[in-house]
Amino acid sequence: MSTSPTTLPASTQAPGRSIAAWWQAMPLSLVFVLFFLIPLALIGMVSFWDFNEYELLPDFTFKNYVSVFDGCSNMDEMCVTFKTYLSTFKFSFLVWLITLVIGFTVSYFLAFYVRSSGVQTLLFVLCTIPFWTSNVIRMISWVPLLGRNGLVNQSLQGIGLINTPIEWLLFSDFSVVLAFVHLYTMFMIVPIFNSMMRIDRSLIEAANDSGASAWQTLWNVIVPLSRTGIIIGSIFVITIVMGDFVTIGVMGGQQIASIGKIIQVQTSYLQFPLAAANAVILLSIVLMIIWALTRLVDIRKEL
Template structure:
């Protein structure tokens, strides 16, 4: 098979990503400099959409502006979701890779972790309502054991429920790449360390974690980017009360303020790329795939 044949084989795939990925992103950047009114968008080259986003942001005598506040809240969700998915994902991957000896059992347990990924995210969020709600299972359990005196409101439609949902939905994004890295670790290195007198904890810190770094970074990129742009989970689990950048974009779109939404999208994109760029400083991502 020669070069040209390969190109034609990949052409339809190429076309999809040109038409539905690259061109839309370029258009988003272009339109972010356009003008608009109530019913139409007008080709132009203005910076007002950006100026509007950072309105009052650099006036230090006033409170933190809405944009910065929203980004801070998004970073907060990112950090907590990243931390907990990493801890849980690493533990699960470690268990699957090093404690489960039979291949059949390994595949079965791995599939058990994966199956929910192929079901509806919305339903998985909704299914927390009967557990976390005011009259939910957790509240009635805690009431009956006397740990709390009255039903707690903060279980649902709160920061807590949002982070919980992120962990619930996206721990798999950590498990898969970390598990993949762990499977590549040469078992004889671990044997050697053990023979040289290292204990389990030392092996974990000095061998397994460093060798899993690529998996950890890839998983982290997935979780952080998905949380950065989220508007659905924060919307549903936050009871439509919490702000996020994704939500600002969505609301602006529903008012047909497309250039404003595009400007927000460009800034979100730049920040996301920046975060990814910092993370890939730790590894060479192309070697890992």
């Protein structure tokens, strides 16, 4: 007489599964703690230290945070800190807006106008080609193009459109935004394209059968269903631009200020507590932006 194997109840299996899940999560958790939480805690601790020209002085003082907002109580003129944050927010907003338009357009074309999956893959890979080289190389490549004697100015002068070189093409807000868009548009394309590929095509057919125009279908069907990708891409772009200092330094000719640039300069002068205080403030603002964006959509539920 054969006997069927005994099946353990769920309550008996649960502890083993729980332990296995903890073991699986432990390596990533250790990496997260060692390389993210502990460095952040150290930055927060150092931001309350004192310093002089030669050394750091372990202490607990708010002097660094007061120094960050020094002069901001003057209502007649905006302080340097507020001007710098406004400049950083300006670049973040412009880059976010431009990358959103480009990313949504490219993703929409790939997802709904390219029928062949092979062609989709090929075109998507072509979008990633700039990422095959270093960010620094891609950024510096704009210098010989946009410079006073660069290819763009020489071409425009050659065909008679301008008589003198255009000065604002390089080492300006324009060149900074252009470089940012070039470097980070892919961070917007990937999540939006992923969201659009998951849209049920029968919903679009139903909208068309109901008499909806192309714009109505786009605004009322595709955009809401792509919201998760838009939010994820926005988080990527905004957080990267907020902390970037290399691009602003090179493409701005070391003449344009940003919070990341200020932190980099302070560390170069060994003002680590002051730089740490600025980093904590910047991190707090970025986290508030991320929190506000994640309130618009439940990312964990929709992924």
